[in-house]
Amino acid sequence: xxxxxxxxxxxxxxxxxxxxxxxxxxxxxxxxxxxxxxxxxxxxxxxxxxxxxxxxxxxxxxxxxxxxxxxxxxxxxxxxxxxxxxxxxxxxxxxxxxxxxxxxxxxxxxxxxxxxxxxxxxxxxxxxxxxxxxxxxxxxxxxxxxxxxxxxxxxxxxxxxxxxxxxxxxxxxxxxxxxxxxxxxxxxxxxxxxxxxxxxxxxxxxxxxxxxxxxxxxxxxxxxxxxxxxxxxxxxxxxxxxxxxxxxxxxxxxxxxxxxxxxxxxxxxxxxxxxxxxxxxxxxxxxxxxxxxxxxxxxxxxxxxxxxxxxxxxxxxxxxxxxxxxxxxxxxxxxxxxxxxxxxxxxxxxxxxxxxxxxxxxxxxxxxxxxxxxxxxxxxxxxxxxxxxxxxxxxxxxxxxxxxxxxxxxxxxxxxxxxxxxxxxxxxxxxxxxxxxxxxxxxxxxxxxxxxxxxxxxxxxxxxxxxxxxxxxxxxxxxxxxxxxx
Numbered sequence: 034x035x036x037x038x039x040x041x042x043x044x045x046x047x048x049x050x051x052x053x054x055x056x057x058x059x060x061x062x063x064x065x066x067x068x069x070x071x072x073x074x075x076x077x078x079x080x081x082x083x084x085x086x087x088x089x090x091x092x093x094x095x096x097x098x099x100x101x102x103x104x105x106x107x108x109x110x111x112x113x114x115x116x117x118x119x120x121x122x123x124x125x126x127x128x129x130x131x132x133x134x135x136x137x138x139x140x141x142x143x144x145x146x147x148x149x150x151x152x153x154x155x156x157x158x159x160x161x162x163x164x165x166x167x168x169x170x171x172x173x174x175x176x177x178x179x180x181x182x183x184x185x186x187x188x189x190x191x192x193x194x195x196x197x198x199x200x201x202x203x204x205x206x207x208x209x210x211x212x213x214x215x216x217x218x219x220x221x222x223x224x225x226x227x228x229x230x231x232x233x234x235x236x237x238x239x240x241x242x243x244x245x246x247x248x249x250x251x252x253x254x255x256x257x258x259x260x261x262x263x264x265x266x267x268x269x270x271x272x273x274x275x276x277x278x279x280x281x282x283x284x285x286x287x288x289x290x291x292x293x294x295x296x297x298x299x300x301x302x303x304x305x306x307x308x309x310x311x312x313x314x315x316x317x318x319x320x321x322x323x324x325x326x327x328x329x330x331x332x333x334x335x336x337x338x339x340x341x342x343x344x345x346x347x348x349x350x351x352x353x354x355x356x357x358x359x360x361x362x363x364x365x366x367x368x369x370x371x372x373x374x375x376x377x378x379x380x381x382x383x384x385x386x387x388x389x390x391x392x393x394x395x396x397x398x399x400x401x402x403x404x405x406x407x408x409x410x411x412x413x414x415x416x417x418x419x420x421x422x423x424x425x426x427x428x429x430x431x432x433x434x435x436x437x438x439x440x441x442x443x444x445x446x447x448x449x450x451x452x453x454x455x456x457x458x459x460x461x462x463x464x465x466x467x468x469x470x471x472x473x474x475x476x477x478x479x480x481x482x483x484x485x486x487x488x489x490x491x492x493x494x495x496x497x498x499x500x501x502x503x504x505x506x507x508x509x510x511x512x513x514x515x516x517x518x519x
Contacts, residue, residue: 040174047137048170056134058167063145065092070116072150073158081152091160092147093118094168096197097140098175107135111146111160114196114203119159120146126163134167141171141197189511205507208327209495213280215323216300216491225276225302230265232258232282236468239263241419241460242285245295258284263420263486264473266303267446271481278302280491291503292438292493295512303446303486309429312443312485313409316433317344320407320440320494327498335436335497338405350412352427354400355392365392389414402437409433413444419456422447433489435497443487450477 034042051058067075072091076084095111095118102108109120124132138144148162176194188195188202195202217227235254237244239261247256262281269277280300289295304311321331321342331343352365360377363370371391375382380394392414404410409431413421421428421444430444447453457469495507505511 037174041172044139044170044172044174047139048172051134051137051167051170054130054134056167058170060166060168063094063166063168065094065145067091067093068115069093069095069111069113069118073116073118076150076158081156084151089150090148091150092145093160094143094145096171097138097142097144098197100138100140105132107138109138111144119153119157120148120165121153121159121161122165123161126161127165131165135165139171139174141173141175143168143171186513189505189513190516192509205495205499205501206509208499209491209507211327212323212495212498213491215326216319216489217280219319219322220276220278220302223276225278225304226274228266228269228274228277228279230259230262230279230281232284234259236470238468238470238473239265240285243287245284245286260285261299261488262301263488264470266301267481267484267486268473268476270303270305270446270484271476271479275305275482276303289512291505292496294492294504294508297504297508298491299488300491301486301488303484305482305484307485308445308483309431309443309485312487313348313431314344316441316443316487316489317346317407320433323494324498333498333500335500336502338436340406340436340497342407346407346409346433348409348411348431349400349404351392351396351410351414352412354410355395358403359395359399363395371395387416389416393417401434401439404434405436407433407435418444419460420447420453421445438493438496439490440493440497441487441489443485446481446484446486448477448481448484450474453477 048058072093076089093111093113095113097109098112098117099110100107105124107122109122110117111120122135127135145166145168146160146162147164148160150158150160153159176198188199221227233247233249233256235256237257237260239259240263242260244257244260247258248254249256259281261283262279266277266279278300279302280298282296283299284296286295287293321344324333324342325331332339332341334340355365356362359374361370361374363374365371366388368388368391371388372382372386374395375386375391378395378398380398386394411431412427413430415423415425415428418428418430421430423429423445428444430442432439433441447456454469454474457474461469492504492507496502496504499507501507
């Protein structure tokens with residue numbers, strides 16, 4: 034029998050002993066007057082004399098994370114997930130029956146404790162237990178007791194253990210919640226309407242990405258999980274809602290990396306009568322104020338970099354960057370020069386690349402990773418932006434790059450239905466994964482006003498604000514391949 038199995042068997046034996054004592058180990062509820070974190074904040078500055086005089090009584094629930102036995106006295110550390118409180122358990126106070134029950138306690142058990150709050154001789158805030166009840170018996174030992182939780186994959190697979198053992202992990206997800214609250218408030222204060230659009234769609238649309246497919250049995254209909262909500266949000270602009278936003282889950286059946294997860298969260302918003310230059314200023318205001326709210330200043334540390342979000346941010350044109358930063362300075366309009374530069378960079382070629390595709394490949398290879406401070410990149414070629422307005426050479430679009438990572442994508446939305454249909458058809462003909470959305474074209478034919486739209490990757494934003502280099506650290510339950518026997 035392994036050490037783990039032995040420990041589990043000991044816990045089951047204790048559970049059986051409690052049932053012999055007619056203890057309700059898994060009750061329906063528990064009434065308490067405060068949580069541990071609030072209690073410690075409330076009495077943080079109260080000295081021992083004041084506590085002794087007031088003899089404040091409290092009832093708290095929590096999980097046992099430490100047990101220290103000293104004869105007829107036991108010290109427990111009880112955690113509510115945010116903070117810990119020392120519990121003083123004494124046989125003379127509890128009585129024989131309750132003391133016998135206390136001997137069946139293990140790390141990981143949930144209990145409720147009622148008692149008087151005092152300070153020990155060492156000055157530690159402590160609840161002197163006069164009564165305790167079992168709330169749930171843990172039949173498995175905590176990782177720190179059994180084998181630790183150093184295995185990164187195990188942390189992701191069993192996030193509940195990660196949260197129990199690693200306090201900083203909870204901090205990440207509390208920060209994520211604060212970020213989303215801030216984003217939602219920012220747009221509602223500016224009269225944006227929060228909406229929900231379909232996650233199952235009859236055709237994949239809104240981005241050139243490989244979708245996940247499924248089938249609806251009752252309708253006998255093939256469906257796709259959305260790759261982006263864009264086309265539905267623009268339908269709402271057509272419908273007369275001038276400002277809309279959605280905090281949405283998207284799904285793309287593509288690669289996995291430290292910056293990519295098949296299921297991810299985006300903030301996407303659209304405002305009528307605006308252009309992409311307006312969105313640049315709005316994005317600077319949004320993200321700089323978010324950083325100030327979360328970090329207390331416009332600066333933060335990310336990896337080995339110090340990032341400064343103080344507006345205004347730099348702007349870099351893709352054609353100009355390729356000409357000035359790629360070895361040999363290739364002309365963005367010279368196909369042979371671009372192909373030679375790509376070949377020298379070791380970029381795989383199939384022989385039919387356009388100037389636009391080669392220019393973007395070179396930009397991503399040589400330039401993107403060097404953009405550390407918040408930087409807007411512009412000058413995107415038309416063929417790579419089928420949903421954006423522009424002129425013959427470039428569309429009115431920007432991407433926001435921070436720490437070499439794309440955080441946002443925005444542009445002036447194409448609202449000419451005939452031009453939109455032509456671009457869709459061209460992509461379909463090239464086999465680029467685009468499906469012509471006839472209903473969206475019909476919507477545009479009813480008239481969509483000039484509109485600017487943007488998407489911001491929330492997962493990557495959380496990565497920046499919590500100083501995490503892997504997207505899996507900021508997603509509670511990232512997708513992983515099942516282990517054998519799982």
